[in-house]
Amino acid sequence: KDAVEKTVAMDKNDYKGVWVYIEQFDGKARNVSHELLGQGRILADAMGQELAGVIIGDNVADLAKDAFASGADKVYLVEGSEFKHYSTDGYTITMTDLINTYKPSVVLMGATNDGRDLGPRVAGRVGTGLTADCTNLGIDEATGYVAWTRPAFGGNIMATILCPDHRPQMGTVRPKVFKRPEQDFSRTGEIVRVASKVKAGDIRTKLIELIKVGTASCNLEEAEIIVSGGRGMGKPENFSLIEELANVLGGTVGSSRAAVDAGWIPALHQVGQTGKTVGPKVYFACGISGAIQHVAGMSSSDLVIAINKDPEAPIFKMADYGIVGDVMEVIPALVEEFKKI
Numbered sequence: 001k002d003a004v005e006k007t008v009a010m011d012k013n014d015y016k017g018v019w020v021y022i023e024q025f026d027g028k029a030r031n032v033s034h035e036l037l038g039q040g041r042i043l044a045d046a047m048g049q050e051l052a053g054v055i056i057g058d059n060v061a062d063l064a065k066d067a068f069a070s071g072a073d074k075v076y077l078v079e080g081s082e083f084k085h086y087s088t089d090g091y092t093i094t095m096t097d098l099i100n101t102y103k104p105s106v107v108l109m110g111a112t113n114d115g116r117d118l119g120p121r122v123a124g125r126v127g128t129g130l131t132a133d134c135t136n137l138g139i140d141e142a143t144g145y146v147a148w149t150r151p152a153f154g155g156n157i158m159a160t161i162l163c164p165d166h167r168p169q170m171g172t173v174r175p176k177v178f179k180r181p182e183q184d185f186s187r188t189g190e191i192v193r194v195a196s197k198v199k200a201g202d203i204r205t206k207l208i209e210l211i212k213v214g215t216a217s218c219n220l221e222e223a224e225i226i227v228s229g230g231r232g233m234g235k236p237e238n239f240s241l242i243e244e245l246a247n248v249l250g251g252t253v254g255s256s257r258a259a260v261d262a263g264w265i266p267a268l269h270q271v272g273q274t275g276k277t278v279g280p281k282v283y284f285a286c287g288i289s290g291a292i293q294h295v296a297g298m299s300s301s302d303l304v305i306a307i308n309k310d311p312e313a314p315i316f317k318m319a320d321y322g323i324v325g326d327v328m329e330v331i332p333a334l335v336e337e338f339k340k341i
Ligand code: FAD
Pocket: 154, 229, 230, 231, 232, 233, 234, 255, 256, 257, 258, 259, 270, 271, 272, 273, 274, 275, 276, 286, 287, 288, 289, 290, 291, 292, 293, 294, 297, 307, 308, 309, 310, 313, 325, 326, 327, 328
């Protein structure tokens, strides 16, 4: 009801500026936040408006310098021990309050676990829409609105979505869609400190234990080399070959959804439309056919090397190098050769 009333009362001219939610974990900003600052700078310049970062956390003021270096003109900073770890309630209350108070025209968030949780809740509360999981962002020439692009209909078309009637224009954007900008540490900006509005009892969840799952061994979004295995690996035990090749190259193990669905590897390794979007320097696709939903998550890799026994496999159409052969023979041979380097 509140959101509907707000929508009716909304005057778009009151909303100015591009915001990037700077997601942090353990006091470190996620790469995607910097990628979005880079793209946010381009949008803000095109709109003739300022770019601001929003930082919520406990003792995170240092992140502001980094945000200025990546292009922000201003940082809204909300600190408090209640923000030490992400909580849906605490961060939603805070982000909603900031938007209602300072009225940005555009809000960008990473399509991460936290961003996917926070974005839609905040959008609902401030009475606007949200385009989730975008793979591109630009300005629509005819209207001057942000043009959000995302896959639709199972990845068969790319839809471009505008938000004509409501503000802010909000969206979550996948990591690695944009390159991290070159930082300029001579840039400075204004820090606007905002007091926390979170009251005792507002946060209804309690963090009991933080279990770090595979961040070191499976940080696919930030990996420079990824070796992915698919159904063509034949059985779960054969994934040890994928691990061996990844190890010898200092890479990270990825997979297709078929391998995840078969229970051969945990879902956090999945690359693709419903998995991670990756952009490594080198991507090995081993026994992966190259379905559109898989390619949607790895097509921005700099170099793709495909190993498949079927010369007609679609993956070869987008691969830079293709090896037609059995993964059980080709991968051990590659491991042997790479060990010599
Ligand atoms: P297959 O398509 O079965 O391909 C196996 C390949 O291995 C074949 O090309 C075969 O020639 C080759 N092969 C077999 N044996 C050998 C051997 N010994 N040596 C060498 N090559 C061999 N998929 C994803 O990956 N990620 C996603 O995020 C994703 N999201 C989806 C979302 C939706 C809504 C839908 C409908 C589907 C999604 N899929 C996703 C599934 C996708 O459509 C494919 O089914 C999946 O990618 C196929 O995985 P695969 O390439 O491992 O298996």
